[in-house]
Amino acid sequence: MNNVIKTDICVIGAGSGGLSVAAGAVQMGADVVLIEKGKMGGDCLNTGCVPSKALLAAGHAAENARTAGRFGVSAGPVKVDFAKAMEHVHGVIAGIAPHDSVARFEELGCTVIQAEAKFTSPTELVAGGKTIHAKRFVIATGSRAAVPPINGLDTVSYFTNETIFENNTCPDHLIIVGGGPIGLEMAQAHRQLGAKVTVIEMATILPKDDPDLVDVVRTEIDASGISLYENAKTEKVEPNGDQIRVVITHNGAEITIEGSHLLLATGRAPNVDNLGLKEADIKFDRSGIEVDARLRTSNKKIFAIGDVTGGLQFTHMAGYDAGIVIRNALFRLPAKVNHDAVPWVTYTSPELAQVGLNETAAREKFGDTIRVVTWDYSENDRARAEDAKQGFIKVITKSNGQILGVGIVGRQAGELISIWTLAISQKMKIGAMAGFIAPYPTLGELSKRVAGAWYTPKLFSEKTRKLVLFLLKFA
Known part of the structure; x- marks a missing residue:
């Protein structure tokens, strides 16, 4: 019987959304079990928003020093220590981590289980040798970097946002496949820190944004020396000694680009695998878990929030979703999401x-x-x-x-x-x-x-x- 836990709320995933639900619910008097198989804080803290903005800050600092002459300030030749810049990145993560830690959530009153969770029925799941029965479940497992089906990708090493921040050496030439926010932010950060950078985008950069605004960003990207190929198809990649060769089709011509490192920034995929969603009677597909306006899954006792639903993939949306779930699960209020002002x-x-x-x-x-x-x-x-x-x-x-x-x-x-x-x-x-x-x-x-x-x-x-x-x- 010690292996059976009965609780009010069971949250799967300790990223921004899951942590918000767990912290809010437990402080309002609910009994909460929080399950996380990876790092507390999820993608945002460890491999997403926080490290990317910290690296951008380092890049912008270098660029400000280079361009200080326009204010009559001479900073001399700018010298970048890329490893130190990455130390800054990990220092920022370490500074925030205690707020998202196991210790903090246990102090709040949560039962934290660091293991993989899997539903075995519509009313229970197993994790870390425990069977959890909860009045309400919340799935907040987030998303991961999507890896596109590029010919030859299995023959080369490559980064995603989940690994790029472990690199302590400035790339000689970083080739980035993907011209969305992640791709462009990493392109600019690495360029400002001294790397040669090429960005390959199959459509246009920042396709979800107003084209007039995007034109201003594009102009700056071009002016910074980043090579940008829009409406280009990545045909194949292959090793060439210690280099990586990328072959693209652009404006009807085949172009070969050689670089030292490759970063894939081609979108996100929801983390729905190995959760036992079918056993829980939860409808889902490759785009994510299906939810209604109250963020309930097809199993009305189970909610899903954040990236795993395949909706707007922003950290602040996961936090917003958490508030909707708390109102529904704890107060039985029919709160619904509204995306008019995201x-x-x-x-x-x-x-x-x-x-x-x-x-x-x-x-x-x-x-x-x-x-x-x-x-x-x-x-x-x-x-x-x-x-x-x-x-x-x-x-x-x-x-x-x-x-x-x-x-x-x-x-x-x-x-x-x-x-x-x-x-x-x-x-x-x-x-x-x-x-x-x-x-x-x-x-x-x-x-x-x-x-x-x-x-x-x-x-x-x-x-x-x-x-x-x-x-x-x-x-």
């Missing part, structure tokens, strides 16, 4: 951030009734002071001013998008943004100025001029 950011320099509908999606849904206004960073005094004039903000609204979506490309776009996320989530109109007081000089003024631009055609129209002249007669 922000995302690509942390290149310049950053690219979006929330809500982009212009293309808005036109497909509302036609030509939408209004689009923009404001350039070059018109912002803080951006000028910091020589960060590259970029702009784009706002899409309904004709009545309701904000539908916002895209920002430029310095600190990821910070600037938050206020627009709030505005969309609260169904605000553009007037609310035009009316707030922004401190001067800040990049935050961009939001106020673009909102003001929405009113410019009406404020400075001939009709307004006539009204003002008429009223002045009575002054």
Whole structure:
């Protein structure tokens, strides 16, 4: 009987979503079992968001030193110690790890089992020699790097995001297959730290983002010396001595690229294998576990959150999902997900951030009734002071001013998008943004100025001029 555990909530996966559910539930009085077969903190802490942003910070620091001359500052030749940069990466991980550790969650009151979990029936699972019966289960197993079927891939060594941060030597020439956020962030970080970099993308880079904003990032990628091949097919890879040869088809021509290292950044695959999902009566396929608006699986006592559902694969979405599950599982409230105001950011320099509908999606849904206004960073005094004039903000609204979506490309776009996320989530109109007081000089003024631009055609129209002249007669 010591091998049988009865609990209120059993969470499978100790990434951001699973940890949020476990911490929230146990502190609200629920009995919680948390199961993790790998590292606590999951992909985000160990191989994703945290290490990638730490490496980018090192790269940006090197680039800032190289370009300090524009401010009249001479830093001398920039010398990069790649191993030290990776020490910084792992130091950041180590600093955050205690917050996600087994010890912390046991102190909170969770029973933590470090083992693989597998359902044996719709109401129980086994893990680490224990059989767990729970009133509710939450699957938060995340996703892993997807490896594409490229000819010859089994003949060469390659990195994914799960292994790239274990490399302590700067690549002579890093070839990256994939031009999404991971691919471009790693391309820029390695280029700024001294590597030659080539990016191969089968479509266009950042395909989910507004093309106008992507153009600004593309220009910077090109200017930095990164070789970029878009709409290119990777035909095969093969070893060539201590080098890796990649053969692509681009604009009808076959091109051979040789490099020292290869990184695959071609998307994510949900972790659904070996979970016993069929035994649990849970519907799933290669794209992930099927869930309803309340994040319940086909087995209504089992929830699934985060990347494993195949939806929006962001750490902050897993945290959002956790809140939905807690309201449903603990308080029996019919809380449902709402994706109208989900922000995302690509942390290149310049950053690219979006929330809500982009212009293309808005036109497909509302036609030509939408209004689009923009404001350039070059018109912002803080951006000028910091020589960060590259970029702009784009706002899409309904004709009545309701904000539908916002895209920002430029310095600190990821910070600037938050206020627009709030505005969309609260169904605000553009007037609310035009009316707030922004401190001067800040990049935050961009939001106020673009909102003001929405009113410019009406404020400075001939009709307004006539009204003002008429009223002045009575002054």
